Amino acid sequence: YLQLVESGGASVQAGGSLTLSCAFSGYTHSSYCIGWFRQAPGNEREGVAAIDSDGSTSFLDSVKGRFTISKDNAKNTVTLQMHSLIPEDTAMYYCAADVSICISLEEADFPFWGQGTQVTVSS
Numbered sequence: 001y002l003q004l005v006e007s008g009g010a011s012v013q014a015g016g017s018l019t020l021s022c023a024f025s026g027y028t029h030s031s032y033c034i035g036w037f038r039q040a041p042g043n044e045r046e047g048v049a050a051i052d053s054d055g056s057t058s059f060l061d062s063v064k065g066r067f068t069i070s071k072d073n074a075k076n077t078v079t080l081q082m083h084s085l086i087p088e089d090t091a092m093y094y095c096a097a098d099v100s101i102c103i104s105l106e107e108a109d110f111p112f113w114g115q116g117t118q119v120t121v122s123s
Contacts, residue, residue, distance in 0.1 A: 009117030022095030038091035047105025
């Protein structure tokens with residue numbers, strides 16, 4: 001089954017940048033959607049960005065213009081580049097996947113999940 005491993009989480013100062021990577025394996029479908037979600041303590045998990053096999057992307061409003069998402073089909077990786085980070089971006093970031101093109105950034109539409117990587121932004 002599809003496995004996902006996140007990397008790149010770290011502690012950074014506000015205004016800084018960070019790149020998260022999601023490596024996925026065990027995938028045998030031609031269509032897919034890879035999404036990044038985050039969950040801060042006491043908050044619900046929210047979708048941050050997603051990209052699918054067609055190259056379509058979607059973003060949470062609060063990260064538009066600051067975050068970008070890209071894919072490398074040869075390496076089976078999806079990268080989330082985060083710029084102009086603010087303390088409110090602090091959370092555990094998860095990579096998730098579905099075996100169809102992206103429908104939404106709703107948690108329920110993603111059956112496969114990684115273990116998460118911590119991002120901490122200090123002011």
